[in-house]
Amino acid sequence: MDVREHDGGRGAVASPPNEQVVLLDPAGRAIGAQDKRTVHGADTPLHLGFSCYIFDDRGRLLVTRRALHKRTFGGVWTNSVCGHPAPGEPLRAAVMRRVRRELGLAIGLPRLVLADFSYYASMNSVAENELCPVLVAHALGSTLSPDPDEVADMEWAPWSRFATQVADGERTVSPWCRAQVDALGALGDSPERWPDAPPALLPAAVRW
Template identity: 30%
Template sequence: MAAIEVILVDRDDRATGKMEKLEVHEKGLLHRAVTVYVFNSAHQLMLQQRASGKYHCGGLWSNTTCGHPYPQESTRHAAERRLFEEMGMQLTLEPVFELSYNLPLSNGLTEHEYGHVYFTISDQQPQLNPEEADAWRYASLADIQAEIQQEPERFTPWFLHTFARIPDEFTRFMDKANTVHSVDA
């Protein structure tokens, strides 16, 4: 299998080069990433349990999907591609916010990412790729927050870091969607 390259970036998300994905995580270099949050019509978040065989964070619960754009690939295309590759879902995603983090992982790797976060609402059922995910479930944001407080070790470091923003960002996302729909009516 060919090595997968990711896009190295500066703190303003300007591309500075490319490098093999594992090497980037070993060296802790800042690179571009995408994160997807799929909510259902009941406003519950679809969580993914990462496949136990993943090279890091296997078996932990996280956002619906995540990954890295290929060089010359847009973040939206990368997010939609990864959602299909991991969860078998073809959905249109909306960009919601960006953030940066530098988080050590338990196996000596580092997630130093400039992340582009996408949301969508869908009641479509996923078709899991077993190389990517072991399980999935829906949960309310309040229930997820309670789980995080009780057992944070069950979740990926980037999900723990990002989740604090999700309730407010979801409210803004829904307000924007409701405004667009009321204008269209």
């Protein structure tokens, strides 16, 4: 089922009050926490994030378009979901929490494929600055109920076509997604055969 056929009428789901993100030193060690609502600005501190790529039974990738009003890269197409582990929260638990809240989707246990990915990107004087492990997950079922505060649109795209379009510049995506697609492509053409990354390569602040 194409995601555009789903019933997305659950309404907005507000972010939890005082949601915290983990601040990092250059070596990836936790040095504190900051309210998610205030962490992004012109001089965003280095902090802990994650990206997840969700595939269905047909090997298609769930691609999402960020809500238009988001402070960073609003309206831009990107990978399935991004987020931030809370202080002390295990990485895979954070991914599953975020997928459920943002997409209303159940997934299997995420697999770590890029442990040491990091990026910096800026748009309209608001920056993203993250150590951002990348995981893949399998969608359990096809029911999606996206949060309109986070997601403006979605589609399922065959991975090979999506990766080729991103590489050739035919498809515009977020800066982190573009860099991640390059790195994932180096792992092989088949997402289900991408090797697990060693958790020992994760930033020191990550709970695995």
